[in-house]
Amino acid sequence: MTQLTERGSSLSPHGHAAARRSQAVGAALLGGVLAAGLGLGALAVAVLLMWITSPFPDSGPGGALHIAADLWLLAHGADLERADTLSGVPAPIGLTPMLLAVLPVWLLYRAARHALEPPEEAAEGQDAPPARDPELTPRSVLGWVTLGYLMVGLAAVVYAATGPVHVVPLSALLHLPVVAVGAVAAGGWAAHERPFGALPEPLARALDHIPGGVWSALPRPLLIAALRAAVAATAVLLAGGALLAVGSLSWHVDAAHQSLSQLTQMWSGRIAVLLLALVLAPNTVLWGAAYGLGPGFTLGGESVAGPFGAAGYPVLPHFPLFAGLPQQGEGGPLTWSVLGLPLVAGVVAGCFVGRAATRSGDKAADGRWGGRETASAGALAAIGCGGAIALLTGLASGPLGSAALADFGPSWWLTGPAALGWTALAGVPTAFGLRWWRVRKLRPPDQGRAGDRAAGRAGGDGVVPDRGAVPGARAWERWRGGAGGRGRARGGADAAPGGGGGGADGLAAASTSAGASLSAGSGSVGWVSTESVSGESALPSPSPSPSASWWRRLMSQVIELPDAEGRPEADAAAAGEPTRSAATLVEPSDMSRSAHTPEAEPQLGAEPGRDSRRARRRGRASE
Template identity: 35%
Template sequence: MAGGAAALAAAAGGLAVLVTLTAVGWITAPHVGLGGGLAGVLRSAGVLWLVAHHVEVTVRGVGRIGLLPLGLVLLPGVLLERAGRWMTHGGHVTRLRHVGYAALAIALPYALFTGAVAVASRTPAASASLWQAVIAGFLLALLAGGLGAARALAPWRKLAALLPPRPRSVVLGMVTALAVLTACGALLAGASLAVHLHAYRQAVTSLSPGPAGSALLLIAGLSYLPNSVIWAIAYLLGPGFSFGLGTGVAPSASALGAVPAFPLLAALPAGTKAAFPPWLGFFVLAAPYLAGALAGLMTVRIAPTPTLEAAPLWGLLTGSLAGVVIGFGAKLSGGPLGAGRLASVGPSGAEVALVAVLEVGVTAAVVAGAANWLLLRHHIRKLAVPARQHARAGLAPAAVVPQTRDETDDAGGHRIYYDPWAGQRGD
C-alpha cells in the first residue's frame, strides 16, 4: 500500500505539471484545436505525460510519432526518485537488500496507472501505444524508485563500495567514457547552435508565438536538448544521423531536405562540405579516442591485474559496454515523424554502437594494457630497491620464516600451525 501511494503521488504530480502547461497553451492559442474543451485538454495532457515516458503516439492521417524529447523523461524520473526516498524515510525500507522490494512496490501500480492513462487519453485523432505505456512506466519506476530508495540509505561512495573491485573498475571506466563523450557532445551542440544563432532567431520570428508561446517553445527546445547531445555524439563518432529518408549529417558533409520549422533544428549543419576546417576536425573526431583512453586508464587504476594479457580484455569490455549504452541512447533519441519522408529521423543505434565499440573499446583495450604494464613495472622496481640496498651493504636478504604448512595431499585442505622457536625453550 505504501508503494501504491508513492506511485500515485508521483504520477499525480507529473500530470498536474503537464495539465498546467497544456492549459496555458490552450488558453493562449485556442486555435490549435485540442478538441472537447477541458476534456480535450486533459486528454492532451495525458498523451503528453505518456510522451514523457517515451511512449509513441499514432496520429490519424500522419502516422507514428516517435521522435520524443528525452529531457521530458526527467519530470517523472525525479518524482519517482523522490517516491523511492519517501519509502525509506517513512520507515518502510531500512536495509539495502530490501531496495528491490520497494522498487517493485512502486513499479507495479505505476505501470497499471500508465496503462489506464493510455486507455483514457485515446481519441479518434491520436492514441498512445498501450503496451509501450505499461512497459515504459514499469521500467522507469523500477529504476528511478530503486535508485531513490538506495540513495536515501547510502551515499554514492558506499553504493560503489558494494561492488567487488573488478566490476567496480568496469562500471566506473564506462561512466568515465560516457561522461567525456557527453561533455564533448554538449560542447559541439552548443557551438553549432551559437554559429547558427541567426537562423534560430529567424525560425522563432516566423512562428510568431507570443510571450506565452515563446515560453512553451523554450521549454520544448530544452526538453529536446538531450536528443541533440546524443546526435552530436553520433556525429563525433562518424556515422552521424539522418533527418528523413535519403538525408544524412556527418563530419564529411551534410545532405538535408526540408526541415520542420522548429527553432532548435536551425543548429543542423547544412552544405556539401565539412562543417569545420581540417585542423579543428582533428580535435573534434579525437574525442571518442580520448574517452576510450580515460576509460582504460580508470579501469586499470582501480583494479590492476598481474596477468598482462587480461588488462586489454577488461579495457575492451569497458569500452564495449560504453558503446552499447551509446547505441541504446542513439536508438531512443530518434524516431519517426509520420509515415512520409520523415519516417526515419535520428542516428542508427546499431551503427553508432558498432563504431563506438571499435573506437572507444579498442582504444580502452590498448591504453589499459599499456597502463597495466607500466604499473606493474613500477611496483617491481619499487620492490627491488630494498634488495639492492641490502646487497650494497653486504647484508643477506631477510629470511622469511614460514608460518603455515599447506598439506596439498589432504582432501580437506587442513593446515598445521607450528611454533618455529619451540626447540629453544628447553622443554
C-alpha cells in the same frame, strides 16, 4: 453496564498487526498514485497555461488536457499518432523528449524510497509512530507502489486513446510497466543504502548454469575498474556531444532566431517553442555525440549528416534546433577534426584502466595486473561504453512521421559499435602504456623480470584464483563477497610444496593458509596477502564487520606489527634489521597508497625464498 463502558474496545495483537499492515499497504498504494498524479498534474498545469495565453487556441480545455496526458505517456516511451494528416495515413510520433522523462521517473523513485524509509521519531509529548509490520516485506511494499502508479497510468491510457493526437495503447501498455518497475527498483535499492543482497531465486537458478571458472576469471577489482573506465569514457563522449551542439547553435544563432520568428510572433508561442527545445536538449547532445563518433544521424529518408559529409536533407519545418544542422556537402578538415572526440574518450578510459593496473604511490610496487588482466579490463570498458551509447542513442531517436520522417536521429546499432571500436582502439594501448610507465617508474633498481612474470601469474594482488568448477550462483556469491574465499595467498602456494612440517617454511605456509581461511570465513571484500621476509609470518588482521556499510568494508587496513624486541617494523627496517611480515587488506576498487616500505616487504608475486635470503644478507651486512 459500568463494566462494559469502562472496559472499552481493544484489539488483539493479531488485530494490531493487521491494522499496521493495512496502513502500510494503503500508504504505499497512495504513494504510487500521488507520484503519477503529480507528474500528470505538472504537465497539465504547463499545457493549460500555454492554452490560456495563446491568442488563437484551436481546441478547448479538454484538448489541452488530452495533450498533457499524451506528453506524460510520451515521457514513458509510448508512441503517439497524429490522425489529421494530408495523406490520411496516421503519422507516428515516437521521439521521446529525454528531459521530459526525468519528472515522472524522479517522482516514482522518491515515492518508492519514501515507502521503505523507517518512520521518523516522534517529538517530545507526542505518540510514537507505529512500527512497520515485519511480515510486510520490502518487495511487497514496492509492489503496492508500482500498482498504484500503474492504476493511474492505465486511466491515462484510456483517456488519451482518442483525439487528433492520441496514444497507441499497445505501446503504452508495454512501456509503462518497464519504466515503473525500473524506477521503483532504483528507489528501493537506494532506501536500503544500495546493498548487494541475496539474489532472487529465478536469477540464482539461472546463474547455476554458469561455470564457476567464469567468476574466477573476472575478479571483482577488474570489473570495478572497467565499469569506472566505461562511465568516464561515456561522460567524455556526452560532454563532447554537448560541446558540438552548443558550438553549432552558436555559429548559426542568426538562423535559429530567424526560424523562431517565422514560427510565431506571440511571446506565448515563442515560450512554448523554447520549452520544446529545452526538453529536447539531451537528445541534441546525443545527436552530437553520434556525429563525433562518425556514423552521424539521419533526418529521414536517405539523408545523412556526419563528419565526412551531409546530404539528402528533406524539407524540414522551421525549428531553432534544426538551424544548427551542418551544411550539406562533403566534409573538410574542420569536420574531420571532431573524430578526435572518441580518441580522447578512449584515452581517458585507458588512463583509468592503467591506473587500476598498478599499485599507485608505492615506490616498491610492481605491476598489479598482468597483460591479460589489463587487456580484459580495457575490452570490458569498451563494451560498457558501447552498450551505454547504444542504449542512449536508441532512446534519443524515433519517428516523427511516416515515409521520409519514419527514421529520425542516430542509429543505435551503428553508434554503439563505433563507440566500442574507438574506445578499444585508443583505450587498450593507453592502458598498457600507462601500466608500463608506472611499473618502470615505481620498480626498484634490483627488481628483475621474475617479479613481473610472478605478478602476472598471481593475478592482481599476489592471489592465485581458484578456477575450480563451482556452481554459478554460489560462485557469484563468493565472487561478490571478495577474493578471500576465492583464492589463496601466493606465499602459501610457494611454501606448500616445501612440506607442511616444522621450520620456517612450514610456519609460513600454515599462517598463509590460516589467513586465506579467515578471509573466506569473514566474507571480506579485500584480497589478503601475506609476505614473509625473515621466515616468520603473521596472521592477517580481522576483517571489518559484515554488518558495516559495503563501502566501509572496502576500505584498506594496514597493520604494523612489532619485531621481536617490540619496535615497530618501520624502525627495524630503518636500522637494516629483518622484520616480521604484515598482513595487508588491500582495497580492490581503489588503488590506494600503500604504507609499506621497500625494505620491509617484498613484492607481491616475487619469489619468497630469494627475497628472504636477500633480506638476511642485508641484516648481516648492517651488523
